[in-house]
Amino acid sequence: MKNFEFHNPTKIVFGADTVAKLSKLVPETARVLILYGGASAEKTGTLAEVRSALGNRTVQEFGGIEPNPSYETLMRAVEQVRREKLDFLLAVGGGSVIDGTKFVAAAALYAGEPWEIAERGGANIKQALPFGTVLTLPATGSEMNAGSVITKKATHAKLAFHSTLVYPQFSILDPRKTFTLPVSQVANGLVDAFVHTTEQYLTYPAQARVQDRFAEGLLQTLVDIAPTAIDTPDDYDTRANLMWTATLALNGLIGAGVPQDWATHMIGHELTALYDIDHARTLALVLPALLDVQREPKRAKLLQFGERVWNITSGSDDERIDAAIARTRAFFEGLGIPTRLSAYALGQDAVEAVLKQLEAHGMTALGEHRDIDLARSRRILEAAL
Amino acid sequence: MKNFEFHNPTKIVFGADTVAKLSKLVPETARVLILYGGASAEKTGTLAEVRSALGNRTVQEFGGIEPNPSYETLMRAVEQVRREKLDFLLAVGGGSVIDGTKFVAAAALYAGEPWEIAERGGANIKQALPFGTVLTLPATGSEMNAGSVITKKATHAKLAFHSTLVYPQFSILDPRKTFTLPVSQVANGLVDAFVHTTEQYLTYPAQARVQDRFAEGLLQTLVDIAPTAIDTPDDYDTRANLMWTATLALNGLIGAGVPQDWATHMIGHELTALYDIDHARTLALVLPALLDVQREPKRAKLLQFGERVWNITSGSDDERIDAAIARTRAFFEGLGIPTRLSAYALGQDAVEAVLKQLEAHGMTALGEHRDIDLARSRRILEAAL
Structure with a gap:
């Protein structure tokens, strides 16, 4: 066996009817940005559940994160986070939304041009916003790891980055959220x-x-x-x-x-x-x-x-x-x-x-x-x- | 499958020659108490390795934690921690030493009579000192969980307690430390x-x-x-x-x-x-x-x-x-x-x-x-x- 380090601090909250636990998992005073992908998050009622669980917290939303999340799209979320002084991210979706949220978490606090994060594989991440996830598509494992893959449309470059600073604080895994998947x-x-x-x-x-x-x-x-x-x-x-x-x-x-x-x-x-x-x-x-x-x-x-x-x-x-x-x-x-x-x-x-x-x-x-x-x-x- | 929560924040550092990593894992300013069991920790050279890795930090030691660690013995360690204002514990041993260290970590900051921690199963733990472990005996799993079993000799009572506050911050697992085990x-x-x-x-x-x-x-x-x-x-x-x-x-x-x-x-x-x-x-x-x-x-x-x-x-x-x-x-x-x-x-x-x-x-x-x-x-x- 090779030497290794294993440290995975993400809290998993697994099971039916667990989205409501957001009310305890997200800090009371957080200024939250919910990030999601397409229309299904709304149609299935998941976004409504999430909003309800977040109660009276300040909540904004950013939809439209595409499969193979793009730098171009995510930078608009970064601007929103900075402009609105949001301090907690909540990914609602599958691996693309979660990967994209990891990029936003790091990029929002990054001093240089954020694409450098992907170019350097994450080695230059010094801090990141805290975030959690509500998983709706089982596939990538992004909900319990510190990796992300981002695509720059302009150059067709698809690059991965890793940082222990982008482990989700928590991930909610409700298997019923997958019933409506194609x-x-x-x-x-x-x-x-x-x-x-x-x-x-x-x-x-x-x-x-x-x-x-x-x-x-x-x-x-x-x-x-x-x-x-x-x-x-x-x-x-x-x-x-x-x-x-x-x-x-x-x-x-x-x-x-x-x-x-x-x-x-x-x-x-x-x-x-x-x-x-x-x-x-x-x-x-x-x-x-x-x-x-x-x-x-x-x-x-x-x-x-x-x-x-x-x-x-x-x-x-x-x-x-x-x-x-x-x-x-x-x-x-x-x-x-x-x-x-x-x-x-x-x-x-x-x-x-x-x-x-x-x-x-x-x-x-x-x-x-x-x-x-x-x-x-x-x-x-x-x-x- | 039943609903569950899974959250295990212990960092595992696994492999040959990993004890030296204590120099980075223990805070520079920590006032450390090393807790261990019998004479083997000294004889095998493990304690010397640990002391060397801790360098110039303030370090005290507490030996003699027995198999099925006793409240009576551990309370002497609690007194030492309080008297000497120690703020970081390091268990060097197997499950008994680690279980005992968990009790000391919680008892040192507990306002009442510490045996109540065992009697209440840990529900009354509100804070605990941070601690790490150097595992020398693979068996109990205590190095990566939040449970402990303590015995009160006076009454032959052996009670378990649990608290998320007593997860080790890190555990060093060097398989070579087991070569000398009976x-x-x-x-x-x-x-x-x-x-x-x-x-x-x-x-x-x-x-x-x-x-x-x-x-x-x-x-x-x-x-x-x-x-x-x-x-x-x-x-x-x-x-x-x-x-x-x-x-x-x-x-x-x-x-x-x-x-x-x-x-x-x-x-x-x-x-x-x-x-x-x-x-x-x-x-x-x-x-x-x-x-x-x-x-x-x-x-x-x-x-x-x-x-x-x-x-x-x-x-x-x-x-x-x-x-x-x-x-x-x-x-x-x-x-x-x-x-x-x-x-x-x-x-x-x-x-x-x-x-x-x-x-x-x-x-x-x-x-x-x-x-x-x-x-x-x-x-x-x-x-x-």
């Missing part, structure tokens, strides 16, 4: 949580038995609940398991003390920035191809993954690895999520365009061994055609 | 972590799939590492897995959103208070007997436990439950830990004495269904003869 977003969430887990698990053996068991437990759970999560939107327990699984997939726990990959994410980010493909859907494009190309460095863990997650115990090692990758691909496709670039009418031109972006962003040594250079990214992308 | 303490640690897990897992199905998988992962890991943990004291990775497993077994994670039992602990506490049997050893006495007596209310989970932890898949339901309990009993016995009261020369008299204590302490409705009354506790104790 099926496609639930499918995206299942894939997102699955790939977050594999990025921290499918590397090489590191004698981290608990982390392996926990990662396998999350993957098994996602596979087990997927059919009901898709077919029965109001099955409370299934949605509760999805919500808690997605949170635990990226809260630092399964990644503590183990090697990590994240190449699937880095390549996927370029596909989103260039072609506006949903984040999770880019992961489904890249992961099966990457596992195939990286089968040698990942051999031992791919065999373990096959046996413990997919119950694949017969055949040669390569046959078992083939079967594990095929089962993973079939899992994504079964959710209605394509695993081939051709499904988006993308071909060799896209491969070249993505490679150019990876080079421009310095993504030339990805993966747990830093062995995914541009040549190997090319092989991965071509295997995804 | 085999019996390692065996105790394996059993303690195992039973902490079963207390939160072997109840009834609650549609908490992730918590089940995580609990099973901890149990599987303990079973897998036990032989090497016992036979090869300096196997770093094995001890690292033991240490991290024991911490995760009782940090609130696997218990979030699920029913819990804790009857094994409550009955075990009386055995320790009356006969001075090591805490973990009392759990090994009670658990197999309790699972047998409670096989009806626990039927579904016992079958799941048998299948997922012990790979028991054939036979009638009752045969599989018998086999799961037998495997659990054999696991404890294989570690050199008896599962029968007769091994301690205790018989029917002890049963009567424990029942009297349970009644005196109001422990008359134990277990996840509150159905373990004195009559059922009698059946459990008699099944352990």
